[in-house]
Amino acid sequence: MPVQIGAKLDSGFDDPLGMLQDCHRRIERFLAILCDVAERAHARALTSEEANAIRTALAYFREGGRRHTADEEESLFPRMRTLAPPGTLDPLDHLEDDHREADQLHDDVDRLYSGWLAAGPLNPTLEQSLLDKTRRLRALYAEHIQTEETTVFPAAARILDRATIAAIGSEFRGRRNAG
Ligand SMILES: [Fe+2]
Numbered sequence: 001m002p003v004q005i006g007a008k009l010d011s012g013f014d015d016p017l018g019m020l021q022d023c024h025r026r027i028e029r030f031l032a033i034l035c036d037v038a039e040r041a042h043a044r045a046l047t048s049e050e051a052n053a054i055r056t057a058l059a060y061f062r063e064g065g066r067r068h069t070a071d072e073e074e075s076l077f078p079r080m081r082t083l084a085p086p087g088t089l090d091p092l093d094h095l096e097d098d099h100r101e102a103d104q105l106h107d108d109v110d111r112l113y114s115g116w117l118a119a120g121p122l123n124p125t126l127e128q129s130l131l132d133k134t135r136r137l138r139a140l141y142a143e144h145i146q147t148e149e150t151t152v153f154p155a156a157a158r159i160l161d162r163a164t165i166a167a168i169g170s171e172f173r174g175r176r177n178a179g
Pocket residue numbers: 069072095099144148
């Protein structure tokens with residue numbers, strides 16, 4: 001039996017809103033790695049510890065990060081739009097725009113870091129580009145996650161009934177089995 005000391009156990013498929021919040025904590029952790037290494041490893045090769053951490057963070061966003069977006073856009077948001085009174089869920093459109101911007105930033109950050117890992121320090125222009133993009137991601141996610149956790153998820157908990165929550169959880173499970 002897994003033992004976890006001093007930390008909350010991850011939520012299960014019966015609590016998809018809890019799963020989304022758990023995922024936010026992972027996003028914040030892996031994003032901090034992408035941001036912090038870009039800030040401190042100026043004009044030098046990455047240490048092996050940094051390189052391993054960056055590889056892990058890039059792999060997370062390629063798979064878990066994209067799945068999180070699908071969980072929200074394909075399972076949660078459409079059901080909220082169906083059930084909420086018209087005009088009350090305007091933040092969802094903005095959140096989807098954020099997802100598109102974050103996808104593009106992640107693609108760029110992945111390409112820049114992959115170049116750094118493969119061929120050593122980036123030239124100053126590319127290094128500045130990586131810094132700009134990781135800083136933008138940090139700002140974007142800070143606001144985005146706050147909106148989801150203080151506005152959208154509480155609204156979902158109010159308007160979605162148990163059967164709908166169960167259906168969302170089973171779609172989350174299917175997405176993980178498929179991937
Ligand atoms: Fe989101």
